[in-house]
Amino acid sequence: MENTFSRRSLFRAAAAVPILSAASATVGTTSASALPTPAAPNGGPPDATDPRFTIAVLPDTQYLLDEGGSDAEPVRATLRYLVGEQATDNVVFMTQLGDVTEHGTETEMRTASDVFDDAGGLPFSVLAGNHDVRGDDQRGDTPYLRTFGPQRFSGMETYGGSSPDGYNSYHVVRGGGREWLILALDWRASDAGLAWAQGVLDRHATLPAVLTTHDLVWAEDDGQAQLSDNGQRLWDRLIRGNDQIFLALGGHYWPSGRTTMTNDDGNPVHLHITNYQDRYYGGAGMVRYYGFDLARGVIDVETFSPWLLAKDDPTPLESEHVELSGDVDRFTVEIDFDERFAAFAPPVLPAPRPxxxxxxxxxxxxxxxxxxxxxxxxxxxxxxxxxxxxxxxxxxxxxxxxxxxxxxxxxxxxxxxxxxxxxxxxxxxxxxxxxxxxxxxxxxxxxxxxxxxxxxxxxxxxxxxxxxxxxxxxxxxxxxxxxxxxxxxxxxxxxxxxxxxxxxxxxxxxxxxxxxxxxxxxxxxxxxxxxxxxxxxxxxxxxxxxxxxxxxxxxxxxxxxxxxxxxxxxxxxxxxxxxxxxxxxxxxxxxxxxxxxxxxxxxxxxxxxxxxxxxxx
CATH class of the missing domain: 2.60.120.200 (Jelly Rolls)
Incomplete structure (x- = not known):
């Protein structure tokens, strides 16, 4: 069951996020020395034991990382915001959904690398979209792989490993006192890539899993989503047969949307598309919060632009896009976590006491x-x-x-x-x-x-x-x-x-x-x-x-x-x-x-x- 309710209001006092002009932040022309230093974590690291925690989702940023003329600052602002609010919002992880850049060139990837340096110590995953690469995950060396391959994540505590080709990866994240598996799959996972993903699931058979990829579902204007051709392949080959996967996220298409399907074990799987590149300012660095609340048995979802949130005197168009509140942008997914995960990770209950x-x-x-x-x-x-x-x-x-x-x-x-x-x-x-x-x-x-x-x-x-x-x-x-x-x-x-x-x-x-x-x-x-x-x-x-x-x-x-x-x-x-x-x-x-x-x-x-x-x- 899903309904529209958000766990908090975004319009509150927030740490100021420095803003650069479009001219000074053009892709490929901004030097690292011209940028402000990343914000220090607000109050320290997140609390992995708190039953309320956040997984942030960053969708397609390609129009903001385009060497043909764009502005990377909204993406920087989002990453700095997540670092600065990591403890306040208990952000335990950020996952990106592909199409990091517009053309996947060396120049764009260098800029993307520099931008993602602003994530500081925040653990995150990145996956390739069709604007970053061509073909499936057996494509070999690319600027993307040299930028966001295994070497990018190897120092993160959450990083579990990558497929031999380097294009698929997984992380194990702690939140709510338990571990969660995050699968980040290439936009076209080959048979070998899917076999690797199945092996990861098999080796982490007791962990609830969130699958992220670029091309999963597409939506009608009313927000009702359905599987794409690639999404159908993922559903048939990986998702439906692995009860661990309870949430699957994709980008690529617009508008945003969502649907719920039933897997082979008779349990619901929530499939969402998150993409705002068609919105004002290439999406304005929109980020989506998935606020897990194990005490209430819900995931509260909300979507906002930290870059616009920090503006002192926003224009009417900017104000319109600070926070999105439609049914596919701000809603609640109700999940009895213990019941949903009981088949593969039954709760450990106290033994009877004499x-x-x-x-x-x-x-x-x-x-x-x-x-x-x-x-x-x-x-x-x-x-x-x-x-x-x-x-x-x-x-x-x-x-x-x-x-x-x-x-x-x-x-x-x-x-x-x-x-x-x-x-x-x-x-x-x-x-x-x-x-x-x-x-x-x-x-x-x-x-x-x-x-x-x-x-x-x-x-x-x-x-x-x-x-x-x-x-x-x-x-x-x-x-x-x-x-x-x-x-x-x-x-x-x-x-x-x-x-x-x-x-x-x-x-x-x-x-x-x-x-x-x-x-x-x-x-x-x-x-x-x-x-x-x-x-x-x-x-x-x-x-x-x-x-x-x-x-x-x-x-x-x-x-x-x-x-x-x-x-x-x-x-x-x-x-x-x-x-x-x-x-x-x-x-x-x-x-x-x-x-x-x-x-x-x-x-x-x-x-x-x-x-x-x-x-x-």
């Missing part, structure tokens, strides 16, 4: 639904029989016993192998609660469990993992996640609803988490509210009370709507603690709808780095 590793001082109760926590465990999807016991692994005697509500069928509560990636136990329970008529299941402590009467006046941390189904079908407003039974009115609390329990975690009709508690010393019901929870995604929820106030956390992040009132302790009534439902007037209505994983209650306030989702907890 109960002893996640019971810090003050742990009152800890329940989990794997073999360690259950008296009996069934297969994934099997019903949980009424009377099944989930042991309190602290040994404090707060065991939970399952029961079906309102005569619900046995599938109202089932075993599940699903779990949060950071959950200690790799298992959960699937609850199928619903309204009209009310159905569901709960797990309750026994009548003599110590937690039934614990008031936690020195503070507490209540944690669990949960997931809502996708699609989220039906009305589940005010379903309960966990609670203590009993009426708050029986605890002497009348400021709220006297029929509410004294403490509960619920979900509103808008999917907002609600934690409401009736504290010990005051007649009040301070309530915390989360944002609307997403569906189809595991979350960790923590309620932390320091003896004075309560704060809710979702996935380790503090929410905003935490009650300001004093909140010390929980006015428990000696009645059971329950998972999977909330009573009203001492009656259960609907049960929870979704998955619930590990649950832990600690009699003190924990820091986020001590939560169950923290591997060191």
């Amino acid at each position: 109960p002893s590793a996640v019971m810090p001082q003050g742990t009152v109760a800890y329940w989990r639904f794997d073999e360690a926590g259950l008296a009996t465990a069934g297969a994934d999807g099997a019903p949980v029989a009424p009377g099944t016991v989930a042991r309190d692994l602290t040994g404090n005697g707060n065991d939970l016993t399952s029961e079906l509500l309102h005569g619900s069928g046995r599938h109202a509560l089932t075993w599940s192998a699903e779990h949060h990636d950071a959950q200690p136990a790799h298992a959960s329970l699937r609850f199928d609660g619903r309204k009209q008529p009310d159905q569901g299941a709960v797990l309750r402590t026994g009548p003599d469990a110590p937690i039934n009467s614990a008031t936690f006046e020195s503070g507490y941390t209540i944690e669990t993992f949960l997931k809502l189904p996708d699609p989220y079908l039906g009305d589940h407003a005010w379903m309960g996640v966990l609670s203590w039974e009993g009426r708050s009115g029986d605890a002497g609390k009348h400021s709220g609803d006297a029929d509410e329990p004294t403490c509960s975690l619920n979900l509103s009709g808008e999917r907002f988490l609600q934690f409401v508690v009736y504290p010990v010393p005051v007649d009040a019901d301070p309530t915390s509210w989360s944002h609307a929870l997403p569906v189809g995604r595991w979350m960790h929820v923590a309620i932390v009370n320091d003896g004075r106030h309560t704060v809710m956390y979702v996935d380790g992040s503090e929410i905003v709507r935490n009650a300001a009132e004093e909140s010390r302790g929980i006015s428990t009534l000696g009645k059971p603690f329950a998972v999977g439902g909330t009573q009203y007037a001492e009656q259960y209505e609907q049960g929870f709808y979704g998955w619930i994983g590990d649950i832990r209650i600690v009699s003190r306030a924990l820091r986020p780095d001590q939560f169950l989702m923290a591997t060191g907890s």
